[in-house]
Amino acid sequence: MSKINLRCGDRRGTSAPLLGAPWRFVAMFTVLLLSGVLAWAGESDAPPSSAPTSEPTTTSTTSTGTSTAGVEEEPDRFLAVINGDVYTVNGPALRGATILSKNGRIVEIGTDVRLPEECEVIDADGKRVYPGLVAASAGGLHGGGNAADTTNVFSANMQVALAGGITTAIAGNDAAKLTFGTTEDMIVKKGLYTSLDYSRRRPLQRAETRSAFEAARAHLRALDRYEIERATNEDAEKPEPDEDVNRRYLKLIRGSATAVATANSRQDLLDLAALAREFGFRLIVRGAYEGWTVAPQIAGAIAGAIVTPRASVFENQRSVKPSGSSIENAQILRRHGIPVAIVPPTTSITFWGLAGRDLLHLNMEAGFAVRGGMSDADALRAVTIDAARILGIDDHVGSLEIGKDADWIVCDGDLLHYMTQVHYAVVNGRIAYNKQKETLFAHIRPDGAPETTFDDVWPRRLEWPANDDSSAAAEPSRE
Amino acid sequence: MQTFFGSDRHWGPHGRRILRLVMVLAALGVLHATGPIAYAGPRAAALESEEDDLSPDARFTVIRAGKVITVSGSELRNATIVIADGKIRNVGQAIKYPGNAKVIDARDRVVMPGLINPSSRFRLPRYRRTGVHANQTVASEFFSNDYTYERLRETGYTLLALRPDGRGIPGRGMVVRTMGPTDQQVVVETSYVYIDASKRGLRSALEQAQKEIEKVAEARKKYEEKKEQAREEDTPPPSTQPVSQPTTQPAASQPAAFEPPKIRPELEPLVALLEKREGYRALVVVDNASEYLHVREVLKKHEIAHDLMLRSFQSTDFFRVAETLGEAEAHVVVRPYINTVPNSAERYLLVKELEAAGCTVSVMPSGDNEYGMGVVLQRLSESVREGWSRTSAFKSVTLHPAKLLGLDDRFGSIERGKVADLILLDADPLRPGARVREVMINGEIVHRADEEQR
Numbered sequence: 001m002s003k004i005n006l007r008c009g010d011r012r013g014t015s016a017p018l019l020g021a022p023w024r025f026v027a028m029f030t031v032l033l034l035s036g037v038l039a040w041a042g043e044s045d046a047p048p049s050s051a052p053t054s055e056p057t058t059t060s061t062t063s064t065g066t067s068t069a070g071v072e073e074e075p076d077r078f079l080a081v082i083n084g085d086v087y088t089v090n091g092p093a094l095r096g097a098t099i100l101s102k103n104g105r106i107v108e109i110g111t112d113v114r115l116p117e118e119c120e121v122i123d124a125d126g127k128r129v130y131p132g133l134v135a136a137s138a139g140g141l142h143g144g145g146n147a148a149d150t151t152n153v154f155s156a157n158m159q160v161a162l163a164g165g166i167t168t169a170i171a172g173n174d175a176a177k178l179t180f181g182t183t184e185d186m187i188v189k190k191g192l193y194t195s196l197d198y199s200r201r202r203p204l205q206r207a208e209t210r211s212a213f214e215a216a217r218a219h220l221r222a223l224d225r226y227e228i229e230r231a232t233n234e235d236a237e238k239p240e241p242d243e244d245v246n247r248r249y250l251k252l253i254r255g256s257a258t259a260v261a262t263a264n265s266r267q268d269l270l271d272l273a274a275l276a277r278e279f280g281f282r283l284i285v286r287g288a289y290e291g292w293t294v295a296p297q298i299a300g301a302i303a304g305a306i307v308t309p310r311a312s313v314f315e316n317q318r319s320v321k322p323s324g325s326s327i328e329n330a331q332i333l334r335r336h337g338i339p340v341a342i343v344p345p346t347t348s349i350t351f352w353g354l355a356g357r358d359l360l361h362l363n364m365e366a367g368f369a370v371r372g373g374m375s376d377a378d379a380l381r382a383v384t385i386d387a388a389r390i391l392g393i394d395d396h397v398g399s400l401e402i403g404k405d406a407d408w409i410v411c412d413g414d415l416l417h418y419m420t421q422v423h424y425a426v427v428n429g430r431i432a433y434n435k436q437k438e439t440l441f442a443h444i445r446p447d448g449a450p451e452t453t454f455d456d457v458w459p460r461r462l463e464w465p466a467n468d469d470s471s472a473a474a475e476p477s478r479e
Numbered sequence: 480m481q482t483f484f485g486s487d488r489h490w491g492p493h494g495r496r497i498l499r500l501v502m503v504l505a506a507l508g509v510l511h512a513t514g515p516i517a518y519a520g521p522r523a524a525a526l527e528s529e530e531d532d533l534s535p536d537a538r539f540t541v542i543r544a545g546k547v548i549t550v551s552g553s554e555l556r557n558a559t560i561v562i563a564d565g566k567i568r569n570v571g572q573a574i575k576y577p578g579n580a581k582v583i584d585a586r587d588r589v590v591m592p593g594l595i596n597p598s599s600r601f602r603l604p605r606y607r608r609t610g611v612h613a614n615q616t617v618a619s620e621f622f623s624n625d626y627t628y629e630r631l632r633e634t635g636y637t638l639l640a641l642r643p644d645g646r647g648i649p650g651r652g653m654v655v656r657t658m659g660p661t662d663q664q665v666v667v668e669t670s671y672v673y674i675d676a677s678k679r680g681l682r683s684a685l686e687q688a689q690k691e692i693e694k695v696a697e698a699r700k701k702y703e704e705k706k707e708q709a710r711e712e713d714t715p716p717p718s719t720q721p722v723s724q725p726t727t728q729p730a731a732s733q734p735a736a737f738e739p740p741k742i743r744p745e746l747e748p749l750v751a752l753l754e755k756r757e758g759y760r761a762l763v764v765v766d767n768a769s770e771y772l773h774v775r776e777v778l779k780k781h782e783i784a785h786d787l788m789l790r791s792f793q794s795t796d797f798f799r800v801a802e803t804l805g806e807a808e809a810h811v812v813v814r815p816y817i818n819t820v821p822n823s824a825e826r827y828l829l830v831k832e833l834e835a836a837g838c839t840v841s842v843m844p845s846g847d848n849e850y851g852m853g854v855v856l857q858r859l860s861e862s863v864r865e866g867w868s869r870t871s872a873f874k875s876v877t878l879h880p881a882k883l884l885g886l887d888d889r890f891g892s893i894e895r896g897k898v899a900d901l902i903l904l905d906a907d908p909l910r911p912g913a914r915v916r917e918v919m920i921n922g923e924i925v926h927r928a929d930e931e932q933r
Contacts, residue, residue, distance in 0.1 A: 149678045152769040154796045156822050181799065183772045439823050 077103050078116050079429045084124025084410060089131055089384050090399040099129065101406030104185060104429035109402060122424055122431070124410045130380070131400050132167025132407035132425065133362050134387035136306045136341035137286065139348040141178060141359070142171035148186050153179060157349040162425040162433035163440055164360040165415070167407040168388070168397045175393045177407070178425075180432035188393045188405075193260035193284065194248045198275060199268050213279045215242065216249035252281040258303070258392060264289040264313070266323060273301035284390055289313045289325040292332040299336040304390035306341045307333065309368040310357075327372035334378050341387035342366050342379070356418075367416040379416055412445070421445065537563045539580035540922055542901070548591040548908070550870075550877050551892035560590065562899040565922040570893050583924070585903050588916060591873065592892050593637025593900035595880035596852065597812050597841045598652070598762070598788055600644055602627050607645035611684045613748040615650030616669050617641045623664055628657040632926040634852040635915040637900040638666065640884055642673045642762070647680055649673060651748060652762070654884055656900075658918070658925040670884055671762040671786070672748045678773040681763075685781050688749035691742045702737045752783050758885070761785040762812070768799040775803075786810040786883055788843070791829070794819045798832050805836025810883055814845045815858035817865050830875065831867045841883050842875040860909035869909065 079101045086097040086109065098113040099106060115121065135141075140157050143150025151171075152158070158178050161169065168177050168188060175188040197205040222239040229236040241250070251257035259276075263269050264287040276283040277300070285291070288305040290313075291298065307330050315324030326332075334340045344365040346358040356364055366379040374382070388398030396405050406429035413420040421441060425433035436442050445452075540562040547558040547570060561569040561576050569576075576582075603620050621641065631639075637657055643650035652670040656663065674681060742750055751759040763778065763785045765771040771787070778785055787809050789797050793816045804811060811833055818829045830840050844851040845858065859872040881891030889898050899922040906913040918926040 146679070149773065152767065153772060154768045154799050183769075183776060439820065439825065 075118065076116075077429055078119035079122070079406065079426065079431070080113070080115050080119050081122040081124050081129055081408065081410060081424075081426070082115075084127050084129040086129045086400060087131075087380065087415075088400040089380060090401060097129075099400060099406075099408065101426075101429040104406050106400065106402050106404050106406050109400060120431070122410060122426075124424075126412075127423060128411045128413065128415065129400070130165070130409050130411060130415050131384045131398060132409055132427065133165040133383045134341070134391065134393075134398055135161070135166045135169035135343065135347070135359055135362060136387045136390055137343040137347040138166075138169035138171070138359060141166075141169050141349070142176050142186075144172065147171040147174055147176045148183065151176070151183070151186065153181060153183055153186075159433060159438060159440060160349045161359050162427075163422055163435070163438075164362055165409045165411070165422045165425065166359060166362055167409070167425055167427045167432070168391075168393070169359075170391060175391050177405075177427050178432060179427050179430075180425075182430065185428045188396050189391070192258065192391055194252055194257050196259045196261040196272075196283075198261055198272055199263065200265075200271065210275070212244070212246050212249050213253070213275070215245045216253055217279060219245045220250065220253055253279055255280070255282065258282045258284060260284045260286060262286040266290040266293050266321065269294050269298050269302075273298035276301040287311075288333070289329065290323055291338075292326045292329040293322040295332050295336040295338070299338055302338055304339040304341065304386070305333050306343055306387075306390060308343055308345050309365060309372050310345055327368060329372070330369040330382065331372050331374040331378075334374060334382070339386045339389055340369075340378075340382045341390045342369055342382040363415050363420065364418050367418060370416055376414075376416060423447070539563045539568075539577050540583065540899075541576045541580045542583045542585050542590060542903075542919075544585045544590040544903070545587055546589045546907075547893060548589065548873060549893040550592055550873050551894050557586070560893065560899075560901070562922045565899055567893060567895055567897050567899050569895055583917075585917075588903040588905060589907055589913075590893070590901055590903050591908055592877045592890070592897075593902050593918065593920065594635045594852075594855065594876045595638040595640075595884070595891060596636050596843060597640050597880040597883050598642050598843050599639045600642065600847055601631065601639060601852075603641060603644070605644075608643060608647075608649040609645040610647045610649075611680075611687075611749075612643075612645075612650050612745050613648045613672055613684075614744045614746075615643060617643050617650065617653045618665075618668055621653065621655070621665075623655070623661075630849045631852065632657050632918050633915060633928065634849060635856070635902040635904075635918065636852050637902070637918065637920050638881075638884075638886075638890055640670055640880070642671075645675070647676050648684055648749070649675070654886065656920060658920045663921065666886065667884065671760050672752060673764075674761050674785075675764040676774075678770075678777055681774060682777045684746070684749060685753065685777065685783070687743075688746045688753055689781070691746050691750055692753060695739045695742065698740050699737060753781055755782070755784065759784065760885070762788055762883075764788045764790050766790050768796045771797075771800050771804070775807075786812065788812040789829075790814075791818075792816065794821050795829060796821050797829055798827055801829075801832045801836045801838075804833060804838050808837055808839075810839040810841065810879070812841045812843050812880075812883065815842045815855060815862055816845065817861060826865075828862060828865050828867060830862055830871075831865075834867075834871055839879055839882070840871065840875050841879040842872075843880075856908045856913065857911060860911060863909055872909065 080098055082098045083096055086094040086099060088094065088109065094109070094111065097109060097111050098115070100108040100113050100115060100119070138161075141155075141161050142158075143152065158180050162178050162180055166178060168175060170176075170192065173192050174190045175192060176186050177188060179186045196209055198209045199206060219239065219241045226236055226238055241247075248257065252259050259281055261272055261283065263272050263285050269285065269288060269291060272283060272285065273294075282303045283301065284304045284306065285302055286306045288307050289311050291305055291307065309327050309330045311325040311329070313325040315322075330340050330342060342362070342365050344357055344359060344362055348358060349360060350358045362383055366383045369379045369382060370376055385394055385398035388394040388396075397407050398404075400408060406426060408426050409422050410424040410426075411420050411422055421435060421444065422433065423435045424431055436447055542560040542562070544558055544560060545556070547555045547560060549555065549570065555570070555572055558570060558572050559574045559576065560567060561574060561580070603617065606620060608615060620643075628639075638654060639657060640652050640654050642652040651672050653665060654667040654670050655665050658664075676684065748759060752761055761778075761783055763774060765774055765787060771789075787804070789795075789811055791797055791814060795816075795818050797813075798818070798820070813830055813833070815830070818827050819825060820827065830842070834840050842855065842859065844855045846852075846854075855876060859867075859876065863869050863872050878887060878891035881887040881889075890900060891897070893901065899919060901919040902915050903917040903919070904913050905916050914928060916928045917924050
């Protein structure tokens with residue numbers, strides 16, 4: 001009987017609407033009976049060596065079974081998370097949905113997913129599933145130089161960052177996954193940014209940057225002229241770039257690269273926005289403490305800002321214009337259409353105290369953006385898909401969609417809540433962090449433990465050992 | 480009277496009878512090959528042994544031991560070890576031996592094979608050769624004298640694998656004895672290729688070696704083409720060709736034998752490793768679990784025959800790759816510690832986990848000096864107390880290092896045919912306070928513990 005159930009439906013889900021309509025159930029039963037009779041008849045006709053009909057997944061339309069017969073090098077790697085509330089970020093939140101990943105890619109999301117036989121399953125009943133967080137600024141999670149060669153994939157830093165929900169982080173100028181326990185598929189994208197120095201505090205570098213852009217633009221214009229001239233004049237000479245033309249700037253103006261610059265003051269932000277407008281390149285700004293004061297002016301020119309809601313810079317007492325940092329910064333920039341990535345004040349893992357300020361608490365920083373007026377949805381985007389877009393890797397990570405990398409986290413509550421703990425972090429379809437298995441946080445609100453309230457733990461009461469009879473008897477009597 | 484057995488002048492009437500009896504007994508011994516061998520005399524023993532390599536003046540030494548830890552087999556109480564020509568001829572309980580053998584009464588001793596150190600820099604100059612120098616050997620640094628290993632012999636180590644030092648591929652190791660005849664002190668002159676490189680360094684070195692192979696292949700191909708061309712030219716030319724025309728290129732018609740281009744000498748052993756030549760094996764050093772995963776990628780890609788040295792201390796995360804190492808059936812060299820999980824107080828026993836996963840475990844001393852080697856047995860006893868098996872502990876300092884060095888046919892256990900490198904202890908080796916009292920190398924007692932020193 002159970003085999004028939006498996007054949008007609010899946011392991012969970014589809015049978016529920018059938019039960020709702022009795023006539024449909026009857027029809028279903030008839031169909032089943034008929035098919036059973038037909039199958040029996042077919043079997044009696046067919047030679048006994050025919051394929052077994054009791055195979056539950058043979059009629060699967062989705063590509064769930066193991067790869068077709070042939071060279072079996074490595075079996076397909078399946079991982080699914082079931083029963084969780086799935087926050088897809090780019091789509092709706094799905095209650096009690098299943099995500100199925102195959103070989104590190106998401107292949108199915110929904111409430112009607114049939115799981116293959118050889119499939120690792122995470123039960124997220126009562127928990128929430130989010131895409132893995134993206135740290136747009138990070139240090140110490142990966143190794144220096146080429147991260148794929150030098151990263152310690154068992155490092156405590158990486159584990160703590162995973163416990164903070166981060167699955168992808170910037171590593172030098174590359175985007176790399178936190179592939180705890182394996183060195184495979186670590187690098188997402190190499191060479192993310194071209195760094196610009198365009199601050200009023202460093203006038204020489206500022207002038208150099210500007211002249212480099214101008215030289216690059218002059219060369220590109222010469223190329224354009226050459227293209228036009230070639231149509232009429234076959235002897236036209238193709239212009240060669242001068243020595244002072246920086247190829248990276250050519251790429252920037254052509255739009256095949258992204259620039260990044262650190263700018264905090266109002267004036268620097270305005271200057272950078274003007275430069276980006278003038279030369280038409282894609283610009284990401286780091287810092288942007290005073291972005292909230294000039295958000296409307298820089299809105300069209302800046303492709304993204306990497307900000308810290310809790311940044312604290314005092315206002316300039318001598319200036320009549322608004323200055324200094326604001327907790328509303330992220331919200332105001334976002335409201336003006338600038339994609340915002342949120343990073344904590346300390347963009348590394350620290351073990352020396354001051355909880356809540358390092359990468360372990362990236363989600364809390366997003367919570368502070370909410371405190372500054374940002375919507376929950378936008379705050380979530382600011383640590384997932386928007387951060388991925390700012391790094392230029394939103395085609396791989398940042399949301400839960402079919403075809404994207406299987407990077408997700410399973411939390412015991414709202415991601416933006418300070419008490420929320422990550423129970424599982426999945427990277428490339430592998431469980432990279434399991435709270436119950438690692439010594440780090442296993443003891444904090446373990447799975448299955450009774451809930452404790454505030455009154456249970458406060459005021460603190462010292463537990464004295466019970467004065468049982470045996471110990472009393474062991475004590476020498478004084479009489 | 481002169482007969483086959485000699486003249487009466489030599490033997491006397493009774494002696495001749497005795498000799499005849501002896502010969503009969505010897506013949507009986509040959510018939511009963513499965514039973515314990517009855518030694519009737521040195522010459523008779525030589526006759527009946529399978530290998531007739533015994534020198535005519537072979538002297539037999541016999542150790543009557545209270546206990547023999549054979550390592551390869553079971554432990555024997557009140558056993559006898561028969562040694563001739565520096566090799567173990569027999570071992571077992573109730574064994575007969577020649578009457579004129581030199582008997583060492585060791586009934587209050589425990590005998591086990593001499594310890595073998597798979598990786599040491601003992602008393603070598605502090606010279607680090609950084610970079611790729613795979614053709615260099617320790618032999619160039621090795622100057623032995625009588626006193627070098629005097630203190631070392633007290634620790635029970637009889638065989639040392641000396642390794643080159645330095646980051647990268649500093650060269651190849653060698654195997655020496657801590658004593659013995661001078662001409663036999665060096666057992667193996669070029670042993671494993673020692674690799675202590677980063678993933679990037681190893682990859683680039685192997686890629687360079689691969690290029691050398693391709694260079695030779697390219698040259699050979701060119702040579703073959705040229706030869707083919709020359710053969711075509713040699714074939715009877717068309718009649719239009721005047722015969723009188725002198726051959727301008729005699730070399731082209733008779734090309735010289737193929738001379739492969741020179742391989743860069745520092746890469747030669749790596750080329751041998753890539754070509755999987757016999758006798759070439761690498762000893763790869765890794766410092767932590769992650770480094771193993773990284774280096775494994777490169778080793779797997781080039782299919783390098785290798786063993787691993789886990790240069791770990793007490794706190795180590797190698798337990799994370801125990802399964803991976805076990806799947807690869809790796810031979811690993813570790814230091815004898817009771818380990819802890821990093822950033823935690825959780826204890827575990829790496830050697831045990833590695834072995835349970837399927838690895839072959841060799842132990843190298845935690846300190847590369849007399850003290851470190853002196854406490855190895857003590858460290859092992861701690862591991863055994865923590866749950867490691869006793870036989871594995873013994874193997875990890877004798878048979879397994881011998882296997883790592885490719886010398887397990889001669890060293891590492893007390894078996895018939897193996898070299899008599901033995902140590903005699905006054906108590907069970909894993910008992911705290913057990914002391915190496917006598918060291919035998921090549922069948923000779925080379926060290927006796929000084930009673931006054933205690």
